[in-house]
Amino acid sequence: MNNRGSIYIYYISGTGNARSASYWIADEAEKNNVNTRVQQIDRLIDIDLPPAGSDHLLGFAFPTHGFNAAPIMLRFIAGFPRGRGKEVFLLNTRGGLKLSKLFLPGLSGVALLLPAFILFLKGYRCIGFRQLDMPSNWISLHPGLRQPVIESISNRCERIVRKFTRKILSGKNVYRGLFSLPADLIISPIALAYYVGGRFFLAKTFIANNKCNNCGLCIKECPTASIIEISKRPYWKLSCESCMRCINNCPQRAIESAHGLAIVFWLAFSSFNALILSLIVNYFTIESSSTLWWLASNILSIAGMVAISAALYRLFHYAMAARPVKYLVRFTSLTTLPFWRRYKRLKNNKTTT
Numbered sequence: 001m002n003n004r005g006s007i008y009i010y011y012i013s014g015t016g017n018a019r020s021a022s023y024w025i026a027d028e029a030e031k032n033n034v035n036t037r038v039q040q041i042d043r044l045i046d047i048d049l050p051p052a053g054s055d056h057l058l059g060f061a062f063p064t065h066g067f068n069a070a071p072i073m074l075r076f077i078a079g080f081p082r083g084r085g086k087e088v089f090l091l092n093t094r095g096g097l098k099l100s101k102l103f104l105p106g107l108s109g110v111a112l113l114l115p116a117f118i119l120f121l122k123g124y125r126c127i128g129f130r131q132l133d134m135p136s137n138w139i140s141l142h143p144g145l146r147q148p149v150i151e152s153i154s155n156r157c158e159r160i161v162r163k164f165t166r167k168i169l170s171g172k173n174v175y176r177g178l179f180s181l182p183a184d185l186i187i188s189p190i191a192l193a194y195y196v197g198g199r200f201f202l203a204k205t206f207i208a209n210n211k212c213n214n215c216g217l218c219i220k221e222c223p224t225a226s227i228i229e230i231s232k233r234p235y236w237k238l239s240c241e242s243c244m245r246c247i248n249n250c251p252q253r254a255i256e257s258a259h260g261l262a263i264v265f266w267l268a269f270s271s272f273n274a275l276i277l278s279l280i281v282n283y284f285t286i287e288s289s290s291t292l293w294w295l296a297s298n299i300l301s302i303a304g305m306v307a308i309s310a311a312l313y314r315l316f317h318y319a320m321a322a323r324p325v326k327y328l329v330r331f332t333s334l335t336t337l338p339f340w341r342r343y344k345r346l347k348n349n350k351t352t353t
């Protein structure tokens, strides 16, 4: 049954989905007498690489963010030593939902393709591509799923992961994650837009409300070290990847995704961009239908969006010392609503500790 010697799995996980998947693989492999080493790559520190010359199978598990692999995983893979024909597999967890009895899948975009391409350039051979529709954790968009739904989706995923592991261990290649290639390629421009701009905007939509007691847990646990303390309150840096770990795990439920603030930022930078772009067109008499102008205006718009959101976020951070501002920001955040559940991995699942 088992054609592989041992497995090294590297994972990043905001809210535990990719982590659970990694431990399911390890558990199944151990049952088949394959040694495994599972490591999380938080902050890209304290990570052991496989000994040089060893023939471990390598696995990378990570969440899908904006139709792409989580940026920290892309950085990790880009910095990985050269492969010399070594075999790897990739597993991306996506945002799965369930409507009545119907399991709804997420969308990968380039989440498998881009890491596979980087690994290919480094001399690795990708023998497994697997998408996994775990319960969606994106609670800035929707309330966290109910526990029975989480359980049902997770159980289904566990079976899929174990089957995937057995196939790989038996020496078979798994290309299941590439079946949606046409749709994935169609949405790849959105993946690019998210990567170069969208994620920085989202990073600036987290705030700590007046329930924050400065326990420091979010700062300590952030996988990208993107939360710092400014004026005795957590402050999210641009490097935040919106992995949702902080907002879902805050013991005080004090972290919000500030929808009202996001609208203010949006209005501010759209007006600013429109003004700047129209000034440039008029001043330089540029042909606004040219490709060059299309490219330049997009770059300018994204830069404007990031710069203005960052500046306004800093301003609001100080302004929220005043109670009325703090309350205004808090009560224009949908995540404040009592039914807006946080996403919690299963409590009785041994891989969630």
Ligand SMILES: Cc1cc2nc3c(=O)[nH]c(=O)nc-3n(C[C@H](O)[C@H](O)[C@H](O)COP(=O)(O)O)c2cc1C
Residues within 6 Å of the ligand: 012, 013, 014, 015, 016, 017, 018, 019, 062, 063, 064, 065, 066, 067, 068, 093, 094, 095, 096, 105, 106, 107, 108, 109, 134, 135, 136, 137, 138, 139, 202, 241, 242, 243, 244
């Ligand atoms: C900022 C953000 C972006 C996301 N983008 C996608 C996406 O493009 N496609 C998708 O299927 N799921 C998306 N999701 C859902 C997560 O990928 C999914 O819930 C994943 O299983 C979370 O894994 P984790 O708990 O290991 O972080 C996104 C979630 C977040 C927070």
